[in-house]
Amino acid sequence: MEHQVKQAQSKAEILEILHQAGFNVPPLLYFSVQEWFDSQDTVLVRIKSSFGGAIGKIAVRSSCRQEDTVSCSNAGVFESILNVPVDQENAICQAVKQVIDSYGVNTAKDQVLIQQMVVGTVMSGVIMTRAADDGAPYYVLNYDDETSQTDTVTSGVGGKTVYVYRGFRNTDFDSPRLLELVYLARRLENFFHSDALDIEFCRDLAGCIYVLQVRPIAVAGKWAAEIVDQTAHGISFVEDFVERLSSPRPGLFGQRTLFGVMPDWNPAEIIGVTPRPLATSLYRHLITQRVWSLAREKMGYRSVPPEELMLILAGRPYIDVRCSFNSFLAAGILDDTAELLVNAWLDRLDKNPELHDKVEFGIVSTVYDFTFQQTIAARYPGLLSGQRFDQVSSCYQYLTRQNVSAEASSPLMVALGTLERLVMSQKSFHDSCVLGKQPYALLAWVRKLLEECRTLGTLPFSMIARHAFMAEALLRSAVDRHAMLPERLRTFRKSVKTITSVMSTDMQSVAKGGLSPGDFMSRYGHLRPGTYDILSPRYADRPEVLAGLYTSTTYCHEPFELEPAEKRNLDQLLHEAGLGHLQAEELLLYAEKAIAGREYAKFIFTRSLSDALESLAVWGDVIGLTRDDLSWLNIEDLLRVSIAPLLSMPREYFEPLIRQGKNISDAGKNLKLGYLIRSCRDVYVVPQHRSTPNWVTRRHVEGKVVRLDSTSRGDLDLNGCIVCIENADPGYDWLFTRCIAGLVTQYGGANSHMAIRCSENDIPAAIGCGQILFDKVAAAKRCELDAERQSLHPL
Template structure:
């Protein structure tokens, strides 16, 4: 390792030490002084600043506190910064504001004054490793143009983030998408070499002249990665090879453009997370994505992809095979050639609009009849589909949807199938088999029916027949299993409530997440109590609305009546939630059995989380079980360490994405038309949810307890408009922003207070 030439001190001291040594960037001239200097002779300090040749222009007055950028804590953004300071009086006020932001009267705290850059073409923050995990990546977060604090303040729009694997950056095989940022990578590498710290963060600006300016350098307070750069590079090579192998293995899958995403269709990022442990991942595969998803879709009249796994994992990170998903949304009646061209059209459209990756069923694929299907099909003409093709696509979707809404539609069969789900089998293998056939399979079908119901409901709103208030009233009047939780918490005693809902857990597939009945006080404030919610009025359309619905149905080719349509919308949404509730009861019990099995052989839940479900169900019940579990735990733990070190984009378009990628700027899904200003509660960190905007990365049904704790709003990193929590928030009239993406989620979660305005589709950091 290079000998340490520069020792990290305060912000001002570090910049002063680096300034004469940097070859890849420059440091602005500066004056710094202590709080003691200021209190003893502020006139001398001001005079020293004003005598500087750069003092006439706008100044930046920054904090440089003791311990602000230490090896133990960065305290980044904690203290005040004043920009655009001009004149003696403004300078004095700015210094006073910085000093006032310090904790206590420590006279050794410093203040740093520099000229403010005005010719900025880009500015941001660069890290020598992933700041969350320590994984070996160079990470650039920047804004083109704008002020130098646009990224660090959290208020800039258009912020971009790029990741490049360290070994690929060193080899020059991956580069940031903006040419002038190459100099920033060189700056980071040089700061690493000059300080001897391989985990550093720099704030930078690039001028219109192409100069790279170092604004700040500090050690990153993050644990080193468990995987070194070379081993990490081998992992990424395996990811690229896996991409190529999976892309070549098409079978029943249509289309010529491979594409993988964490949120389309069965959205694993929302349900099991982007880095699930082996047990959770294997359970999701067994229950849903290996066969169940395709069997259900074929039963609903779509193309049969039975035998094709929907999920492909890259170094343990689960992705949906988008071509397989899109193929399964094609009506079975369409011929192969037309079906293949449709899938190619869908994948191309998604690749050109990455921000739609969690909205594919609303914005990309045509999967059912709707009130504007004629318009959607007509747009295919611009993409090479002739009149006969378009007519066939429309006829097949109309017929498929009419069969679904018919009195003997597949969704009604699934409702009956769900009634056969057993709930008392202690044998994990037998319980899983039953759960697939009588739980997951009907749930998969009812989830599809629920999506069609929501799409038709939104179509009634888009056509002007129903208002947003009517939509909210219709959903609010449905007594779903989810909405019953809040009501029952207010009316049932503790034992009765837990008897009914005790199997739920945040992280439905996660053995490490306690069930409600295992840690009730973690989720519910029993002493606080809650008044029963006011009974929602059942939505009843007016005579004029009924007539309008009948006319829409006739024009669109539906064969159902207005009453049958409204019944389907309500029942499909309710039954989807009930199916999820019932099948997760069995899944939750399987996890309890798995934990019990592990304990009997000397392994705790943490250990068993690394064991795939096939290993657990194949145990022989003899002395060999302990050794088999031990090998599985060790293997799974090692593989998951690699998984934690890998960062990939939400959509994999090519094997090269394994080495470097820019995060797409995702478009969040705003739920309700409401607005709230409230403090932020990081639920996964243990913050109290009452009266706050609750932040949860991926909100599955196990997070329903939040609604019984009086949250003001909800924000998730993953999740679409048709997700469980989105429907739930709409029912209760609680504003929510779903699927904001990792970057915005991390940025907003660090705020103290947010202004969340769903009607205007805006989120603003207030403090």
């Protein structure tokens, strides 16, 4: 048999050998191109006699000598025609002709493969026995178990993806079906004496798995030899880390934890899935080390131990979900009740991973909104007794009453006032006062900028962002209670004038000649697509951002006025919720100031951060470090130099640290980690990100797809295009002056910056659609985005 495998020259011959060896292969026959031309009638008789039974449908498939070779797969290059009626000679002849014509210049020895169609297909797909891009030791299962078609995965239309580490244990699987597929792959590996196989399969209603094709992975020769050992070494440390942090921890409620890239403070959206050390450490320094919990504590949430919110697994930032959920407990909730709640929240996210980027709208109720009690009872029936239920309700009700106000002395307005102190300090910063300073003074200046950014910027921003979440929850629940229609809520949102809509207006003014580019850059030049990324150029360094602007009509933010019935309804709901100190108009004023304030706060604190990055770049240039060098260093390592003098030349001191940052990043990229890690098992069996997008507007558009990143030029012609961005922040606001038709992002929540901007501009969007769908759409030439029917399809 081994000799036969080595002698096999085509897809058809390989499948015949597999059939003889006992693998499930649909009945087949094949013939050469020469046979077809010489004796077409004889071949047709063979086809009819072989497949003319009750099934009546065949697949006419390519089996060309140019495909499935060790050096080149030519996957998808040649035609295959499915569901051809076996009793229709014309249909068979036409299908065979299409297949042969697809070979181009064919040889007499090229073949055509005929197979019986598998009836009742419930699953189909492709198994790679190594990750094709880098050779990492994972089985890569890409499959469709929804359409009952056998070619959706190979044609790139749909599918789910799961990575399975080759050193898995059977207990790592939730799905027996996937385990069966991996064992099929192992049988084929043993048969072919190769771990670099590309296997096409399908499964029928009876659970029988059919092999449709096996070929070598053509790029295997390019893989690094050490990747298997590197991955094995790294995955053991990640497993140990996850296991240790998943056990109970003093001062935290919850018997375990989960790790996710989006449940809180959205690191995947803000700094990316695999950020470099400088960006990661800055995000930690400014947000996830202490600011995140301190802000919530100041607003009346429970004080939590000094735990880190963000952890780094193989170079990827993850949120410790238990820490996050503890910080959402209202102060005053009894300890035993808090334990019940956190465990219930963790269990719900475990069972509903698609909610990983919607925890405040699908898992945890963090504000006493108008459906608070109904929501708790529906999500967690029987969890809390009557007395516990009342105590939890009372604590959140008090927290909400203390925060929901737009009066001058309210927490929201105090936080907004703190920002103005930062604005005053920023006016003292000028490039000229930095460029001439000595290295020590430059680093001292960076330290000052970051400290002010943290205490006067990200801390009040964190509080204002929480107020915006509160406002959103109250307004959504008002719609749920029929106090106002969804359309009216959308109208209200569009009426809110934010700093980013002001910026769009100013861009239009530049286009019309009313504002000079210099004046525009003095206001907005600090913005960059990657807020924490020193390699991401500022607007001030990208003059093309202002080139080719469209002088379209700027959206007018018309004042929103409640209708009498809406006012009565909202006043009644506020009274029922114990928020009678507010009237309906005051609630909307609070929401307006919170939503606009969040965007303003982000705009202000990012100026200090941007100035710190530029000052750091100047310091690096003085001592001989490039921006790229700096991006591989932690901010703590850099600032330490300002208090502890170096005992060697700067380049000599930092070179090992730069190399270490690169090595950790390279090693981490070999590991395939998911968007949500629920236990150590998820380190070995890794489903890729499939998420329900957050839909914006109710519009439907079709258009050309353009994929952008932080290095994309700002003068691209995007008129009528649907733009795809992995993760987006204010640095991409120039998009809204380019008359784009729609927006698709891989990461992002319902309250993300881009969701708000799209709502303001009435641009249909799919925010946070997940890796699988995003990659398919971004790779397409055109796509259809239907926000009303909540569908997104590549065309």
